[in-house]
Amino acid sequence: PGLLRTDSIPEVGEDAAATVGMSETLSEEEQDELRKELAKVEEEIQTLSQVLAAKEKHLAEIKRKLGINSLQELKQNLTKSWQDVTSTAAYKKTSETLSQAGQRASAAFSSVGSVITKKFEDVKNSSTFKSFEEKVENLKSKVGGSKPASGDFGEVLNSAANASATETIAEQTQEETH
Numbered sequence: 001p002g003l004l005r006t007d008s009i010p011e012v013g014e015d016a017a018a019t020v021g022m023s024e025t026l027s028e029e030e031q032d033e034l035r036k037e038l039a040k041v042e043e044e045i046q047t048l049s050q051v052l053a054a055k056e057k058h059l060a061e062i063k064r065k066l067g068i069n070s071l072q073e074l075k076q077n078l079t080k081s082w083q084d085v086t087s088t089a090a091y092k093k094t095s096e097t098l099s100q101a102g103q104r105a106s107a108a109f110s111s112v113g114s115v116i117t118k119k120f121e122d123v124k125n126s127s128t129f130k131s132f133e134e135k136v137e138n139l140k141s142k143v144g145g146s147k148p149a150s151g152d153f154g155e156v157l158n159s160a161a162n163a164s165a166t167e168t169i170a171e172q173t174q175e176e177t178h
Helices: 016-023 028-066 070-086 089-125 127-144 153-177
Strands: none
Touching (some): 070 089
């Protein structure tokens, strides 16, 4: 008649014979048979639980004698799991793809480096840079005196700083003597 069930669903551990009795009528003989089977299954479960506990205790004793502890087991499990992962087709495909991407990125960075180096060389060889370099050389010769000119910009700056410091010290010395 209705779509909704009105009888309750039995929970695990409820008396199976009583639950079955609610939905259909069993003979006294059938109920006794089911009770015996229930007792037998419960006894088997208890026996299996005891055997399992004894096996687990024996396993722990063997591991203790072998010096295997929980940390070592965890390490072995992780190692095995990692090996399982790395042997999958998906991992191998991903690894190959990432490797190819890395090689392409490396080649791209290398070519960018070559382009930058070439641009610096182009700038150094340009007429504007050469003109600037000549102006720096002229400044150096004026500030530093008759020292031979070198093309190192850092040396030119150091030389100019030293010349300026030398002039300041000379001026202070002259003021103190007068």
